[in-house]
Amino acid sequence: MTAVRERVRTGTTRVPAGRRFDGAVAAGCLLLAVFVLCRAWADPTGRYLVDGGQDPFQWQSFFDHVAHAVVHGHNPLFTTLLNHPDGVNLAANTSMPGLSVPLAPVTLLLGPAVSYLLVLTGGLAGTAFAWYWTFSRNLVDSRVAAAVGGALCGFGPPMVSHANAHPNFVVLFVLPLIVHQVVGLLRGVTGPAPREWVRRGVSLGLLAAWQITLGGEALLLGATALAGYLLAWAVLRRDAVRPALRRLPPGLGVALATCLVAAGPVLWWQFFGPQSYTSLRHGDGGLDLAALPAFAGRSLAGDPGAAATLSGYNPTEQNGFFGWPLLAVAIGVVAWRRREPQVRALAATAGLLCLLALGGHLVVAGHHTGVPLPWLVLAKLPLYDSVIASRFGLVALPALAALLALAVDRLLPVLRFGLTDARAAALGGLLVLLAALAPIAPTPLATAAVPPVPALITSGDWREYVRPGRTLVPVPVPSVTDASTTRWQAAAGDGFALPAGYFLGPYGGDRTGSYGIYPRPTAQLLDAVAQTGTVPAIGADQRRAARADLRYWQADAVVLPSTAQHWAALTTTLNALLGPGRWRGDCWVWPVAG
Template identity: 30%
Template structure:
């Protein structure tokens, strides 16, 4: 007679669903509390502080999160706009416009403003990403009673990985929502791991839907996801060559469905990427300078609590801290090696191989060690001259590496040998040390995000037909250069602006990240720096130039530019011929009437 102590009796479907839902609620709550603790500094004023203090990207995200609901409710095109970088405008698909998050976070934007929406997104992104990995591991993990523990640990590792910590402190909202890799992991199970495909058209359609969603979230992650999915298929084909013939017909049908759904749903965004207005006409970055640092594999940054290297070592890594998310560490590397050697699991070994390949790809086109470029070529060099793919920043492929590490840990916890006291102690000790090695440090940052009352009250004297020049000038400078975007967004936006922080082109430049200096802004900077007053001829030329650019008003915001603001203010009066009207902490200067915008 069977001993029921050794038999896993199936629960009734309702009980199983209830238990599963309970686990997701528990894990979602735990991950959310962890994310809130890391970002607790912003809770003091979610609408007046911004998470991250490495780049100006959070200000840019605040603009775009505000733009999407505004555009939809005001009959504007949410993917093309001239409300920034007037009159040339912007192509949202060449910017980190995150329209999908604009939709998801629109209730927060409507209730508390886009600054609060950015903060909410940076808190929630890792939580959602971690929960999706927990879901994706369902088919792979659960052969023992340790299944939910394994999935919970993997979800936490992924959610609070060095990759997500790095991009949170940089304000990279798009990269903290790393939802596509777990979704593709789940789809890979159905596409590659179950023999001849059942319902290939449906699977292909779901894959196309996932890719289309990522297209309007962040295009780089889409490209990386497709590359890694194809790479996974190649690894499996090399591992199981005898199964290729049986699998191929179903995969072809799934591929056709995937491409069809993706092209239908993504037709307009794809058009904007390939042939849309204001797209860059040359490379937007140097691909050879966007790889990860080899040393980052073993050298953590200050965002990791346990740092087994001398203090300050991480400061020598290439790039800035927001792109230094490739830390794995000795303990987790040891666990991966032991898991591959001990656990008899093809899945585990394939994931480890894909993780290794993704890590090599993340290093870019040549080896860099502690900031030193060795010129040793790497495989990513193949993509350096490929259109569109050359725009990928390979360092961001670290997200795939982080997920693969988390998956290996889950499979290890689920299947690690515990049959003797010695193996139990060894396995548990190694696992605990590995998990602790990714413990986040209490090092996330916030910065003030004030909005002058003029903008917060809706900038009533200005309307959609106005084009404003804001002083201080809006730039791509990381140190508060883009705060004017946040001000304009807070006003509604009520008016268009000449400046901005973006990726675009114009008639004079193949690639621009900020509007060109005009004579007014040059003169303002000149006098603020203590130089002699510009001549009357230059002043007249500055006035004509503003008129030619369609500028109808200058909004002078004191207290933010530095230098001699009194002289910059006097220069503004000379150029506009207007003494200026104080209003809500700014001075508004009207220019002579020009042709209306519209």
């Protein structure tokens, strides 16, 4: 006790300055993440990230199903609550069991919408801080420089784009920790005893296994980026190759064995479990070359409409959009520090990843040139055949951030200790760097009101119509184009199953992956009415198909909420198909006989 008092008196118990700075960076990352998602946090259950389309509803349903499995002791990698009775392979749907399982209590207590936002917020903040930590321990001496690089990694345009809908591409904080372990293996090639590379190999394997439970595609993209960097480094530093080959392969071998043991069950379910699929085709999936220097829709200088014309998919896939000032500064940094092998290796890595992000054929400002690109070869390999090529732009971001961090690290000492002219030049360089980052600073993501859950569901009155283990059929039937009715399940405590839905599953005899399933005849008919408002001719064939579909779905009731689009036309159609419905609260209900 006396010793403790003495340390307090002399001030030796103070937290070291480096750790205080780490804490300040962590707090800053969290505040910026909350800022980006502030409109959703203002009403987590009443608003959703509208640029994400139907994806937020899909993700919330996955979180809900995993939580339901955990509390009931079921397999969290598979559910029959969706796409009943066939079910959905959650391991093949990036349900993120590495987070959704430990967050199950939060999901059950506060709802899947809150868990979803927690994961997005923690993903942005955690990824930024993890890259800051990795840069500050492995790349630069200045923690300020590392913070600049980390902020770009966590809040650059591709990350903010995915924050509209894709937690598996926002929660990337494991990837920089993997980089840290690989760098440790490389740095220790001449010194550490075998137990050191075994320890690092085990750590690396466990991190890779965790990343698989968060998103295997992100691990594949990150591994490709790291392999590209190591290859470039080996070419530029041939003297380092031979010692690296003595230590790196054994460490990676230990890592691979550890990863397979730790993540084996998840991998088996993903690739061989029920409702698994072989590959997922996305077509070319590349960026327009003009997207690389353009500004993303939710960047400070961006225009959502202009960005949409260059985005190959939707606002969640703006995987380039670095902005021309950032690219110009990065090129300038490479020209300035071109004698440094590390700078050249990072530049080669960023260039390779941007080239892969362009897809199989070069497109310039909407013009398809027909020029073939390297992705044509890589896309034929297993696993890569399911990747959207433009997502390589997401992992090009850390390479660009590392270049900026190196530049800041070189300029700050000159600013502090250099001669007058050198200080002025360093200050000018730092201002140019800040000016390049300002236009791509993120703005709060857009939200919209969620469709309300019917009182029939929230009151529990649905129990009068649906028996345990049976299916409630919302109208329209849940699908890729409208997954909002999956929210009904969470509001009902997962007391009923749903037909069809928005998920990835096998399609056809070769088990090729597909978004959703081919809709059954009744689902197609009702979806057409919901889209057009036109009541079709209903005859014996349509009624027979409806009875067959309801039997297949094991349905006890069909429910049409009063808020449905073209509600009157749907009511008329359902009355013709199933007979007169019953008005209950704010819904029409058609009980299914038998």
